[in-house]
Amino acid sequence: MFEFLDRADAGRRLGQRLAGLRGRDVVVLGLPRGGVPVAFEVAKALDAPLDVIMVRKLGVPFQPEVAMGAIGEGGARVLDERVLSLARVTEEDLAAVEKNERQVLEDRTARYRQGRPPTDLRGRTAVVVDDGIATGSTARVACHIARQLGAARVVLAVPVAPARAIPSLKEADDVVCLATPRNFQAVGYYYYDFSATEDDEVVRLLNDAERRLRLIRETAAEEGILQGEGAEEEVEIPAGAVRLPGNLYRPPGCEGMVIFAHGSGSSRHSPRNRFVASVLHDAGLGTLLIDLLTPAEEVDRSNVFDIALLARRLGSATRWVESRQDGWRGRIGYFGASTGAGAALWAAAELDANIAAVVSRGGRPDLAGARLAAVRAPTLLIVGGADPQVLALNREAQSLMRATTRLEIVPGATHLFEEPGTLAKAAELAAGWFSQYLLPSRETNVAREVQR
Incomplete structure (x- = not known):
């Protein structure tokens, strides 16, 4: 049974759950690519700025959909030692995957930000949003990066995650999750429409969110x-x-x-x-x-x-x-x-x-x-x-x-x-x-x- 119609529906519902954060100097950070449509709706509900937090999953070489860790901006890296051991991933294999993924991360950072600097997180509440969690590796490194960038409080917010993963997400001060099935399937299993999010959509949503806040501020300034x-x-x-x-x-x-x-x-x-x-x-x-x-x-x-x-x-x-x-x-x-x-x-x-x-x-x-x-x-x-x-x-x-x-x-x-x-x-x-x-x-x- 589907929990959400699509990512926008999940974001609107997540925004309702996070309503208590309105007016508390919040920055919403979407995990590209699938997390950004969810984060866009959360930012809209909270009247907060939207930015991306750049993280790339490190997939097992012979089974890329299985995460063995994740990397982020500033050289951050989180590894899942259990997966590395079970999959028998060598140091050379890990280095090769990381090199490729870091190049993709840097290219997408430039594409998404379009010359804009990252939003200043110092002393603010960072709400890290994804469309769901499977192993939690990507979410953990995202929270770690937000903390490194100066966030005073880090909230991880996702529509769905396995119940067993929630206790392990200690990098966040708070974890907000709408659905925590014990017999977890893939994240897409809980969406009616889980179509791939393209880079152009991420750029459009970021531009729309920036324009929305800017127009409100400019109107007030006028x-x-x-x-x-x-x-x-x-x-x-x-x-x-x-x-x-x-x-x-x-x-x-x-x-x-x-x-x-x-x-x-x-x-x-x-x-x-x-x-x-x-x-x-x-x-x-x-x-x-x-x-x-x-x-x-x-x-x-x-x-x-x-x-x-x-x-x-x-x-x-x-x-x-x-x-x-x-x-x-x-x-x-x-x-x-x-x-x-x-x-x-x-x-x-x-x-x-x-x-x-x-x-x-x-x-x-x-x-x-x-x-x-x-x-x-x-x-x-x-x-x-x-x-x-x-x-x-x-x-x-x-x-x-x-x-x-x-x-x-x-x-x-x-x-x-x-x-x-x-x-x-x-x-x-x-x-x-x-x-x-x-x-x-x-x-x-x-x-x-x-x-x-």
């Missing part, structure tokens, strides 16, 4: 905003049997507070969410960025689409804000992205909800279903012009809503608003909408303009 900075307060919000971590920002004289309901694969540490929050701060709005699921709950993919659960958690966060002991009585709005938009509208439709405005960015309002007609809060739907499927779903949802609703299309934007200037445009639209409905002084000014 606005003159440093992400993640500000007078924030770490909070914990009770929600039934769990406590949800959050980041609360409330400027002096704050009249309006926006609670973020992020979508699948994102978190309160997401650079996109924090960028939008920064723009709202400039408009005089407070924000509460909160994770609606615990790391353990995020492992179960079905929870991400449990809109009723997410909406209940959002309601708990709203009541927490309303009952703050310092007597704050401002207006509250919801900002939802992806599945979080469905949860925001679901929560806003509750009879006792006192939500002044809702904004959805690249959201799935359709997931609120029949609740859409009960939403009373003015709602802004922001969708990328290059995201046709989600655009169609938003238009359908808009037709079902009775509240004041506006659909804004950002030209050229795809689902994540990664294109230059598109996230800034979405944040500007959100700030304008919330300012109109959450800030009484701004509302008065608008009324005066209308009277004129």
Whole structure:
């Protein structure tokens, strides 16, 4: 029975398991070639930079698929003495295999990096990712290399590995593995699609990952905003049997507070969410960025689409804000992205909800279903012009809503608003909408303009 559809599916699921590492100065290191598609999805889930960690397996001369060790950058080498002994590999055979593999390693390093230096690992958490482990030789040398390059903590993350191999992986501080079968077959046995990963795909994924982070940073720089900075307060919000971590920002004289309901694969540490929050701060709005699921709950993919659960958690966060002991009585709005938009509208439709405005960015309002007609809060739907499927779903949802609703299309934007200037445009639209409905002084000014 297959555990994973393909490497991308395995990476997304692995990213969910590693959600607790978001915002902790992480670098994701993929083992070429098959580990890079997995690592790409992990880096995307953690909003972390992606790089390769160059390692080559040393295969037994007459049976190359069997590893007798591995080599890496900087002259690192790990040997499996048991395999060497059983296969009766001579020093000459070992030297010949290593010479060939080191040449391949050096050539691929130049091809993959394309002149870019390795990502600086000093003092950071290195997450070493492969598509699976058989003997563990390659993984061990990769962890050893990451440590040599200055990583303060090394986490080895793989979709599948034999149960007997896990205790031997002592080079990592932590090992995260989704499936550990006792009767282990080959790694490819656990994938429906285990097609070979080509060098061109590795280069493309590395370039895409670099471009993705660069565009987010450039967008923030254009606005003159440093992400993640500000007078924030770490909070914990009770929600039934769990406590949800959050980041609360409330400027002096704050009249309006926006609670973020992020979508699948994102978190309160997401650079996109924090960028939008920064723009709202400039408009005089407070924000509460909160994770609606615990790391353990995020492992179960079905929870991400449990809109009723997410909406209940959002309601708990709203009541927490309303009952703050310092007597704050401002207006509250919801900002939802992806599945979080469905949860925001679901929560806003509750009879006792006192939500002044809702904004959805690249959201799935359709997931609120029949609740859409009960939403009373003015709602802004922001969708990328290059995201046709989600655009169609938003238009359908808009037709079902009775509240004041506006659909804004950002030209050229795809689902994540990664294109230059598109996230800034979405944040500007959100700030304008919330300012109109959450800030009484701004509302008065608008009324005066209308009277004129």
